[in-house]
Structure formats: structure tokens, C-alpha cells
Amino acid sequence: MVSPILKTLGAVVVGTPVAVVLGLTARSIRKQEDAQVPVIRSVESPLAVTVFRSWLDRRTHEHLAATSFKKGYVSYGVRVENHSAHDVRGIHVELLDTAGDVVSSVRVGEIDAHASTVVPVKRAWTNAFEAHRAAESVPPVVLTWRSASGRRRVVLAPSLRRDLGVTPSSIRQGRRERPTVDSPVMS
16 A cells, blocks of 8 residues: 555656656647747748737727827737638747747637638737837747648748728718719609
């Protein structure tokens, strides 16, 4: 009875430091596997990343014009697009900082052919985008996915766009437009 307990306790006491010394944690094994994934050129990538920046009203959370003096905040959205004729599976998106370290990562899953999906933006992503906002640049993004020939990886510099949304001026313009007359009215 005592012998199995001592063996288990000895294995834990001796095994844990050995595993830490050898670096056999799950995270280090995953990093080693990711390092073996071939990196392709960005031109050959079936995926594209776009970062949208919106200026929103603090109270109503509606889009504001760039010249507005109202108090607001910046909101970011990240869209991953598939430009290929095949579904892309197992997509993993990582945001890098200027030193090349991973800020945060998100698992997207699958994107159908010629479709796109919006990645939920975390607080770490917003902080990284805000740090690059003055330079009008976007930090690089690493995309990893599974293809028929194995796993692939690409480092992309996403394009930055301003998401205008529905602005008050476009609503007013819609009210001002008169419906087109299809046929002349006979009186």
C-alpha cells in the first residue's frame, strides 16, 4: 500500500524538475512544432488581413466624422479574407509587436472559399494598434493554417482602413433624395 504512494510521490518530486530543466512543457513543444512550419511569401498567401479603425461616440457608440469635436473613442476590427477557391481550415492569427514578440493570438477556425470573417479584437490588440496609430502603420500579423500540402505560415503587413459606417450626412442625403420617376405621369 505504501509502496505505490511513495513511487508516485517520488516520480512527481523527481519528474517535475527534470521536465522543467529539459523544457518539455506543452508550450515549448508547440513552439518547436510552429518553428518547423514553412513560411511562404505574402504574395502566395490565399489569406489577407484588413484592420478597420472607427471613431465612435462615447455615449451613443455611433460612428463620428473625422472632423467631429464630440468626445469619442477608437474602435478596431480585424477581418481575415480568403481569396482562394478552396476552404481554408485551422487558421491561427497572431499579432506581433515591433520587436517580433507575440502580443496575442486568436484561433479563427475555418473560412469558406471567397469569404471573410471578423476576428474578435482583444484589449492587447487595441493597445498594439494604438501604439502604431501615430505612425499610421499596423503591426505585422502571422497567419498559420492547414492546407492539402500541410501546415503553412505567412507574415503579413495588414492594410489599415477607416470604417465609415453610416454617417449622419449619409442619412440626411438619403432623406433629401427624391425617388426617380419611372414613367411620366399623365394628368
